[in-house]
Amino acid sequence: MHCSRLFLPTLKGDQPRLTPWTGMMVRAGMIRFAGDGDCYVLPAGRRVFDNIGCLFQTAFSRLGAHELLFHGHDAFALLLQEIKSYKMLPFAVQRRKISTTPVRRPSFGLAFAQHRLCLEMTAVAESTSDIGQIESTLREYIHSLLSDLGICSSLVSASPGEEQWMLVLPYDKGDTDWYECNGCGQKALDWCVQVARDDMPVKTETSELKRLYTPGASTMAILCEQVGIPLEATLKTMVYVREDGMPVLAMVRGDREVDVRRLTSAAGGSCRAATQAEIEEITGAPCGFAGPCNLPHKALLVLDSALAHASGLVAGANEADYHLGGLVPGRDFIPDVISTIRKATPQDRCVCGCTMTSHRGFGLITGSRFILTGMKVQGRSGTLQELPALSVSVDVNRVVEATARFALDERGFNWPKSVAPFRCAVIAVTVREASVLEQASKIYADLQRAGLHTLLDDRDVGLGAKMADSDLLGIPIRMLVGPQGLQHGYVEMACRTGGEREQVKLSEAVDLVLKKVQPDIQTI
RNA sequence: CGGGGCGUAGCGCAGUUUGGUAGCGCACCAGCUUUGGGAGCUGGGGGCCCCGGGUUCAAGUCCCGGCGCCCCGACCA
Numbered sequence: 113m114h115c116s117r118l119f120l121p122t123l124k125g126d127q128p129r130l131t132p133w134t135g136m137m138v139r140a141g142m143i144r145f146a147g148d149g150d151c152y153v154l155p156a157g158r159r160v161f162d163n164i165g166c167l168f169q170t171a172f173s174r175l176g177a178h179e180l181l182f183h184g185h186d187a188f189a190l191l192l193q194e195i196k197s198y199k200m201l202p203f204a205v206q207r208r209k210i211s212t213t214p215v216r217r218p219s220f221g222l223a224f225a226q227h228r229l230c231l232e233m234t235a236v237a238e239s240t241s242d243i244g245q246i247e248s249t250l251r252e253y254i255h256s257l258l259s260d261l262g263i264c265s266s267l268v269s270a271s272p273g274e275e276q277w278m279l280v281l282p283y284d285k286g287d288t289d290w291y292e293c294n295g296c297g298q299k300a301l302d303w304c305v306q307v308a309r310d311d312m313p314v315k316t317e318t319s320e321l322k323r324l325y326t327p328g329a330s331t332m333a334i335l336c337e338q339v340g341i342p343l344e345a346t347l348k349t350m351v352y353v354r355e356d357g358m359p360v361l362a363m364v365r366g367d368r369e370v371d372v373r374r375l376t377s378a379a380g381g382s383c384r385a386a387t388q389a390e391i392e393e394i395t396g397a398p399c400g401f402a403g404p405c406n407l408p409h410k411a412l413l414v415l416d417s418a419l420a421h422a423s424g425l426v427a428g429a430n431e432a433d434y435h436l437g438g439l440v441p442g443r444d445f446i447p448d449v450i451s452t453i454r455k456a457t458p459q460d461r462c463v464c465g466c467t468m469t470s471h472r473g474f475g476l477i478t479g480s481r482f483i484l485t486g487m488k489v490q491g492r493s494g495t496l497q498e499l500p501a502l503s504v505s506v507d508v509n510r511v512v513e514a515t516a517r518f519a520l521d522e523r524g525f526n527w528p529k530s531v532a533p534f535r536c537a538v539i540a541v542t543v544r545e546a547s548v549l550e551q552a553s554k555i556y557a558d559l560q561r562a563g564l565h566t567l568l569d570d571r572d573v574g575l576g577a578k579m580a581d582s583d584l585l586g587i588p589i590r591m592l593v594g595p596q597g598l599q600h601g602y603v604e605m606a607c608r609t610g611g612e613r614e615q616v617k618l619s620e621a622v623d624l625v626l627k628k629v630q631p632d633i634q635t636i
Numbered sequence: 637c638g639g640g641g642c643g644u645a646g647c648g649c650a651g652u653u654u655g656g657u658a659g660c661g662c663a664c665c666a667g668c669u670u671u672g673g674g675a676g677c678u679g680g681g682g683g684c685c686c687c688g689g690g691u692u693c694a695a696g697u698c699c700c701g702g703c704g705c706c707c708c709g710a711c712c713a
Contacts, residue, residue, distance in 0.1 A: 124674060125662070128648075330713065350712060369712055391713070400713045428713075542671050576673040583673095594672060604672085 113534070115569040115578075119155050122581050133516040134221050140524060140584040142533070143222070151225045151509075156585055159533035159565075161512055164261070165231060167530065167633060168506045169206065171253040172233045175246055177204035187234040188484060188501070195236065198491045201499070202242055204235035211507070221513060223474050224287065228509035235502045236484060238491065243481055243500040250504060254279070254477060260633045261511070261528060262518035265476055266292075269300040272377065276480040281514050286473040291456055295466025303373035305468070307452065307460040309417050319424040319438045327433045330400025332366045335435060339426060343367035347419060347427040347439060349402040351391045352383040359386070359394040359411040361404060363427075363447070365418055368454040378414050378451035395430045403428030403436060404445040415447035416454045476511050479504040525586030526608055530633040534567040536625050537587040539578045541594030543570055551618065552593040555603070558622045564629060583608065589625055 120141040127135030137143045142157030153161055169179065182190070187205050195203055211230045222228075233250070237243045251267075258265055263281060268290045270276040278301065280288055289302040298306065329335040336343055346366030352375065354360050360379050362370045376382050391399045396408040404413050407430060419425070425439040441447060458470045481502050488496035519525045529535065536559055540552035549570060556568040567587060569578045575594075582590050592604040603621050606613040607628070616624055 122674090123663085125648090332712075348712065364712085366712090385712090388713090395713090398713090402713055544671080572671090574671050574673085574675055576671085576675075578671095578673090580674045592672075596672070 113565075113567055115567055115581075116571045118567070120581070120585075121154070122584060130220055131517075133520045134513065136520055136524060136584070137222075137516055140581075140586075142585075145220045149220055149225065150227060151220075151222055156533040160515075160527070160531055161229065161508060163531045163533075164512055164515060165208070165229070165508050167257050167261075168231050168254075168508075168511075171250070171257060172204070172206040172231070174253065175204060175233075175235070175250055176202070177206040177233050177235065180205050180207045182207060183209065187232070187503075188487070191234070191236055191484070192487050195487070195489055195499075198238050198489055201489070202235060202237035202246060204233060204246070206231065206233040208232075208508075211505075222509040222516075223283075223507075223513045225509055228507055231506040231508060233502075233504045236487075236499045237502075238499070240481075240500045243502050247479065247481060247502050247504075250502075251479075254506075257633070258476075258511075261515045261531065263476070263511070263514045265514075266299060268292075269298075269304060270478065271480070272304050272306075275482060277478070278475045279477040280471075280473045280475050281510075282471055282473040284472055288475050289470060289472050291458075291460075291462075291468045291470050293462035293464060293466050293468050296462060296464040298462055298464070298468075302456050302470075303371050305456050305460075306463045307456055307468075308463055308465060309420075309452075319440050321436060321438045321440075321444055323429060324426070324435045324437045325433065326435045329433070329435065330398070335426065336366070339435070339437070341426055345424065345426060347403070347422075347425040347441075349404060349428055351386040351394055351402055352379070353386050353390060354379055354381040354383050354412065356381060359390075359409065360414060361394075361402065361407075361411050362414050362416075362453055363404060363419065363441075364416040364454045365422075368416070368418075368457075370453055371455040374451070374453045374455075375414060378449050378453050379412055395428070397428070397430045398432050401428040401430060401432060401434065403430050403439075404441075404447070405436060405439070406430050412449070413445060413447045414449045414451065414453055415441055417450055417452045418454065420447075420450050474510060475507070476514060477504065477506050519586065523580070524584035527586040527588070528632050529588045529629055530631045532586050532588050532608075533565075534585070534587045535564045535629045536589040536591065537567045537569060537582040537585075538591045538593060539569040539575075539582065541575050541592060543572050545595055547598060548593055548595055551598060551603075555591065555593065555621055559625060562622070562626055564626065589629055591621060591625065 122141040123139045127138045137157060142154055144152040144154060208229060208231050210227050212227050235246050237246060265279040265281045268278050268280055270278040280290060290300060291302060291305040292299045324339060326335055326338050329338050332343055332346055332348055343366040347363050348366045350362045350370045352360040352362055360383050362375050364370055372383060388399050391402060394409060394411060395402040404427060419441055423440040426435055426437045427439050429436045460468060462468050484499045484501040487499055489499055491497045515531060516525060519527045538552050538556045540549050543549050552568060556566055559566040586608060588608045590606050597603050601618050602615045603618055604613050605616050
């Protein structure tokens, strides 16, 4: 590519309001942001996207995943339509798609853009062990790819069982929280980490049920102040509505919060917070006095496991300005479900009893194993059976951002060679001298012919700018063709990684470059 | 919901106290000199100073009212 014809708008100064690596990508003319936070990927950036995407596609292809192109359906609909017999198994497909996540506030980064490029692989197989085999091979490939890209991610569990997982990258401004046990090593997302039952309600002198007059105590803090009890001795009742319209009362200890995702799996359907009007309708009392007893309507009572054996609690009475004291779950009300529905906190302990460390970051790759319901295929024995399936999705935006983050240095990016937007930059020191441009063009043509993505810098700008741009983009090899060297038949060669510059004979230059730029990430 | 800040060229900002020709840096355009680490000089283009009303001979600036954006704090019944 001739630099003078490439849309490569590099910039000089620091970019405000961006992380260093994102700002550097903007400076390098790889990306631009729209006002709403959406991202334009420019030609140089697109090459990085393509290179990284290609590594994963190759990994998928190694597992036999066929490359498809389609939108608006999920891959299973196709499998459902096409797989007729076990003889076609295992069967896998892959595609690229744009995943759209609504963002509340725009944040200017690749990782949190509203539209992100994802690579998705979907596989079905005859048995769960076959799927497990595919999954573990794929994880191995992915693990080695990520480490070649310089990314240190960790594998966390993303479901209460082991069937969903996520590769996450620590980052303090991430959108995902997870916990790691300091003892058994359990790593899981915050809403599915298994925590020890934490039943430490304060024993009160009496557990005799009584009605307390608590005027205006519409929050736990006011209530505790009035009644003179600690938050730990209260039972907080949060009102939700299940997707089918069923009211759900979620009860946790007063100092804890309800985790909606945990609640969703406990209540057997997706739940949303009730509006104020709904709360009044469901509990028959103003907002702030909800409780599990004396409800005017049927509601699903979901109790956090930590309170299952508590007694002497204080909870709302479903009546304005009244609470109930001395409440005992199981005696004064019967919960429909007892489950861990509170949000995990760093104070929680792992099921093994050890302390846990909380982490924040973002997910790069997600995977999940499941049985494909509604799809039955004739097996060896002749009977119809449901198929185990695997779905893995690589968020290319995020992998690119993570790679950029670790490749960043003072001058720009020091990409792995396989990722760099060009393998080699041929810089014509001045384009005003015909012989210089001519020699540079010749070397460029030879390298292109040899199959090497090369950038010929033929712009009429100062040498400093050309060198700076080459470093900024992170092109692994830079060849300088200038009048001084040409007089003696030499060009200068330098690597992005090390500073040493070599004078090489014009006639040997091309061969030397070809020797130096063997790809550093083996894909096949 | 409360407190604070901001709104002026594509971007980043000064100018508002004390009303008087619309400014600076970067970017952009033209030309010349340059070219071994982001060049220099000269010239140039570009504005509903967030919107609406008011005071005034005169408002980016003062007054009233909107709108929008950002930060901090509170917000689990």
